[in-house]
Amino acid sequence: MARNAQGIGYVAGCLVSGVFSRGHLSPYDKEMRSASEPGELNGLILGIESSCDETAAAVVRGGTEALSNVVASQMNLHANYGGVVPELASREHLRNVVPVVREAMQRAGVSLDEVDAIAVTEGPGLAGALLVGITYAKALSFGLGKPLIGVNHLEGHIHAVLMEARQRAERPMEFPLLALVVSGGHTHLYLAEQRRDLAEQKKEGAWRYRNVGRTVDDAAGEAYDKVAKLLGLGYPGGPWIDLLARRGNPHAVPFRFAQIKPRVSRDGAPIKNKKAPAVQTEGSFDFSFSGIKTAVLRYIETHGMKGSVEARRRALAEHPEWKPGSDEAAALCDRETLDLIASFQYAVVGNLLRQAFAAAERYGARGLVVSGGVAANSELRRRFQAEADKRGLPVAFPSLALSTDNAAMIAAAAWPKFVAGEFAAETLGATPQLRLGGS
Ligand code: KG4
Ligand code: ZN
Numbered sequence: 001m002a003r004n005a006q007g008i009g010y011v012a013g014c015l016v017s018g019v020f021s022r023g024h025l026s027p028y029d030k031e032m033r034s035a036s037e038p039g040e041l042n043g044l045i046l047g048i049e050s051s052c053d054e055t056a057a058a059v060v061r062g063g064t065e066a067l068s069n070v071v072a073s074q075m076n077l078h079a080n081y082g083g084v085v086p087e088l089a090s091r092e093h094l095r096n097v098v099p100v101v102r103e104a105m106q107r108a109g110v111s112l113d114e115v116d117a118i119a120v121t122e123g124p125g126l127a128g129a130l131l132v133g134i135t136y137a138k139a140l141s142f143g144l145g146k147p148l149i150g151v152n153h154l155e156g157h158i159h160a161v162l163m164e165a166r167q168r169a170e171r172p173m174e175f176p177l178l179a180l181v182v183s184g185g186h187t188h189l190y191l192a193e194q195r196r197d198l199a200e201q202k203k204e205g206a207w208r209y210r211n212v213g214r215t216v217d218d219a220a221g222e223a224y225d226k227v228a229k230l231l232g233l234g235y236p237g238g239p240w241i242d243l244l245a246r247r248g249n250p251h252a253v254p255f256r257f258a259q260i261k262p263r264v265s266r267d268g269a270p271i272k273n274k275k276a277p278a279v280q281t282e283g284s285f286d287f288s289f290s291g292i293k294t295a296v297l298r299y300i301e302t303h304g305m306k307g308s309v310e311a312r313r314r315a316l317a318e319h320p321e322w323k324p325g326s327d328e329a330a331a332l333c334d335r336e337t338l339d340l341i342a343s344f345q346y347a348v349v350g351n352l353l354r355q356a357f358a359a360a361e362r363y364g365a366r367g368l369v370v371s372g373g374v375a376a377n378s379e380l381r382r383r384f385q386a387e388a389d390k391r392g393l394p395v396a397f398p399s400l401a402l403s404t405d406n407a408a409m410i411a412a413a414a415w416p417k418f419v420a421g422e423f424a425a426e427t428l429g430a431t432p433q434l435r436l437g438g439s
Contacts, residue, residue, distance in 0.1 A: 047411030050133030051125025063415025067108035090128035119414030123434025173367035183372030189213030209437025213285030243325030248342030
């Protein structure tokens with residue numbers, strides 16, 4: 001609690017002791033400075049992320065400059081099971097967290113003493129996995145006497161894009177932003193804006209988020225992973241489908257997405273869908289991806305493709321060195337399979353695109369941010385960019401390295417919280433179902 005109260009006073013103290021460097025000011029720094037008390041805010045935040053199957057640590061200066069960004073992926077471990085095994089993930093995080101943080105400090109060329117705050121993912125994610133990062137971050141915070149900042153993983157994905165836009169010294173996007181966070185565990189649309197006034201930021205939080213759309217069943221990345229598995233391809237499925245889809249005809253199989261309508265009770269009032277916690281009354285921007293997965297399964301069954309799927313699965317098991325996009329992997333797919341893959345991706349990207357742009361229009365968004373693992377998808381980027389250009393709406397994506405889980409995004413999202421003195425209590429725990437913003 002004493003640590004929480006340090007707030008801006010703590011920041012000011014650091015400024016006096018000269019911990020912050022006084023280098024180049026990005027537009028964001030200036031914005032932060034003008035929104036805050038006198039003095040420069042250019043601190044170092046150590047971010048730690050362990051919500052799923054990546055143990056990651058990064059040091060970011062002033063929410064903009066990533067001095068290091070280390071990710072230890074467990075992908076190969078979980079690939080044998082076709083998905084993340086929570087117990088194995090926790091064990092790997094335990095093994096990795098100390099060396100990963102050490103590596104991040106070394107690469108950044110700074111000592112733990114120079115870090116101004118420790119930021120950590122508090123949710124959503126796997127409980128055991130989150131706990132490893134949180135426990136270590138709390139120990140560091142306590143031992144070093146530095147504030148602790150809890151970050152929502154989804155917020156991190158959004159800030160990965162904003163951080164990189166600042167690195168490119170681009171004009172900041174105007175608010176409100178519409179953020180599509182699309183990953184293996186999440187498909188959400190958020191209306192997001194930074195509160196301008198520091199007093200308000202301190203009271204209500206630095207950023208305001210409103211969840212205006214979400215998946216009611218599978219996440220988009222989950223659909224990629226499941227469909228890849230159905231087709232005998234590797235894990236995670238996204239990169240396999242992305243690269244193989246380029247070789248197929250996206251119009252061969254016309255998959256359709258049903259409209260997700262709010263469920264309405266007899267008296268006409270919207271009622272809560274089991275998985276969709278809140279239903280919009282004025283048009284739904286929700287998603288559903290379990291239908292297309294079932295449609296792909298049906299297609300495989302009715303078109304006699306099971307034998308070729310099995311043969312492919314065996315061949316890839318024998319040749320783990322055949323990577324997504326390699327000619328060897330492509331040679332395992334006949335025309336019908338390549339067309340099915342391309343058609344699946346065309347439909348999924350089309351659905352994400354339609355919902356995102358409709359929501360952007362509905363809420364008067366001034367910019368669009370697409371983030372999360374699926375934002376690495378090449379067709380998604382191309383079609384979103386083309387549509388945004390057509391509409392004159394700025395759109396931004398993270399670099400490929402920051403699309404998937406990392407800790408630089410956690411440190412970046414923590415920066416405005418640091419400035420606003422939004423620190424976590426010593427009782428910070430893992431919240432596996434943590435939500436971002438209200439509906
Ligand atoms: O953000 P992320 O690393 O972890 C979660 O928070 O879930 O996202 C992982 C997801 C996986 O489902 C993976 O298949 C998907 O992102 N993915 C892709 C691509 N690269 C990764 N999906 C489509 N195209 C890609 N190129
Ligand atoms: Zn993620």
